[in-house]
Amino acid sequence: MSEFRQLIFSGVQPTGNLHLGNYLGALQRFVALQDSYDCIYCVVDMHSLTATLVHDDLMEQTRAIAAAYLACGLDPKKNIIFNQSRVPQHAELAWIFNCVARIGWMNRMTQFKDKAGKDRENASLGLLAYPSLMAADILVYRATHVPVGEDQKQHLELTRDIAQKFNNDFSDRIAALGLGVEMMVGEEKVNGFFPLTEPLIEGPAPRVMSLRDGSKKMSKSDPSDLSRINLLDDADTIARKIKKAKTDPEPLPGDVEGLEGRPEADNLVTIYAALAGTTREQVIADFGGRQFSDFKPALADLAVEKLAPIGEEMRRIAGDPAYIDGVLRDGGERAGAMAEQTMKQVHQIVGLLVN
Numbered sequence: 417m418s419e420f421r422q423l424i425f426s427g428v429q430p431t432g433n434l435h436l437g438n439y440l441g442a443l444q445r446f447v448a449l450q451d452s453y454d455c456i457y458c459v460v461d462m463h464s465l466t467a468t469l470v471h472d473d474l475m476e477q478t479r480a481i482a483a484a485y486l487a488c489g490l491d492p493k494k495n496i497i498f499n500q501s502r503v504p505q506h507a508e509l510a511w512i513f514n515c516v517a518r519i520g521w522m523n524r525m526t527q528f529k530d531k532a533g534k535d536r537e538n539a540s541l542g543l544l545a546y547p548s549l550m551a552a553d554i555l556v557y558r559a560t561h562v563p564v565g566e567d568q569k570q571h572l573e574l575t576r577d578i579a580q581k582f583n584n585d586f587s588d589r590i591a592a593l594g595l596g597v598e599m600m601v602g603e604e605k606v607n608g609f610f611p612l613t614e615p616l617i618e619g620p621a622p623r624v625m626s627l628r629d630g631s632k633k634m635s636k637s638d639p640s641d642l643s644r645i646n647l648l649d650d651a652d653t654i655a656r657k658i659k660k661a662k663t664d665p666e667p668l669p670g671d672v673e674g675l676e677g678r679p680e681a682d683n684l685v686t687i688y689a690a691l692a693g694t695t696r697e698q699v700i701a702d703f704g705g706r707q708f709s710d711f712k713p714a715l716a717d718l719a720v721e722k723l724a725p726i727g728e729e730m731r732r733i734a735g736d737p738a739y740i741d742g743v744l745r746d747g748g749e750r751a752g753a754m755a756e757q758t759m760k761q762v763h764q765i766v767g768l769l770v771n
């Protein structure tokens with residue numbers, strides 16, 4: 417019996433500015449994976465409707481994320497790059513998953529609780545079902561690995577729960593139709609139609625923190641622009657934000673253990689290591705005992721060197737929307753062909769009448 421082909425899927429929402437956290441937690445890693453795996457990178461435009469229904473510039477934002485993918489070095493020939501709404505099978509599979517998943521599972525999602533706030537009854541059904549669409553994004557390609565930042569861990573566990581429940585609930589039909597694929601879950605060999613997708617939450621900086629508060633993650637929605645470095649910030653702005661970053665009065669410690677309980681120092685050392693492609697240990701070996709007044713200019717120079725060219729390239733690519741649309745159209749066609757294949761089989765499994 418065959419095994420699932422290794423396939424990478426990930427997505428980014430087209431809402432707000434991309435920042436250093438998105439780059440280190442996601443985009444930089446997407447680029448690293450493209451040489452070794454088949455990869456599908458999506459701009460999840462339909463997910464953006466769960467935050468705000470009416471956007472003035474959703475199409476521009478969608479193109480801006482695609483431009484960021486390309487500017488970071490994703491090759492549109494090697495990878496499939498497209499926007500979610502072009503492939504209607506995502507929404508179709510999400511509906512099936514809405515019928516598989518339980519309301520209790522959705523209610524437990526910390527992102528839902530945060531975004532819905534106190535007035536949960538008044539949140540949209542789409543916000544509650546967000547993880548179901550995310551599971552469909554991944555599983556409509558039967559993707560096996562998903563690179564994301566730490567904050568998406570819970571959603572990926574839910575994706576596995578949905579796949580597992582679908583595989584169990586329909587196990588007889590999957591077997592009768594010969595559509596099962598064997599996979600290892602821990603030590604156990606199991607059979608199912610959907611893989612139990614693995615998160616790839618690794619790399620040096622899966623959780624980049626705010627520059628103003630080391631206990632909060634760097635986020636698009638933070639009201640203070642000084643809290644994050646946007647990929648479109650120019651060199652002066654990047655340098656200024658690093659110089660203004662919150663720190664404590666002590667010099668950098670002599671070993672990495674000394675970063676414990678010093679979240680701002682820890683964050684800046686982690687950012688340095690991730691941008692330089694080295695380890696935190698090495699950064700401490702180089703800068704341990706030094707004052708922030710020494711370390712920050714070095715970090716600012718490094719950040720400008722690595723990030724400013726990406727911002728410039730994003731601007732250049734964004735100036736050619738016809739090119740971006742061509743990339744997304746081509747990617748959409750290739751993704752659509754794969755998704756259509758999966759959905760035909762899902763129809764058979766679930767027993768929906770076709771023809």
Ligand code: AMP
Binds near residue numbers: 427439563567625634
């Ligand atoms: P979003 O912008 O929320 O759609 O996130 C896009 C990707 O960036 C996801 O893989 C997130 O996990 C990742 N990400 C967002 N914020 C951070 C952060 N502060 N640190 C690391 N990764 C992040």
Ligand code: TRP
Binds near residue numbers: 425
């Ligand atoms: N929820 C993800 C985020 O906010 C975006 C996303 C949607 C995604 N679908 C996905 C990420 C599928 C990985 C795989 O960052």
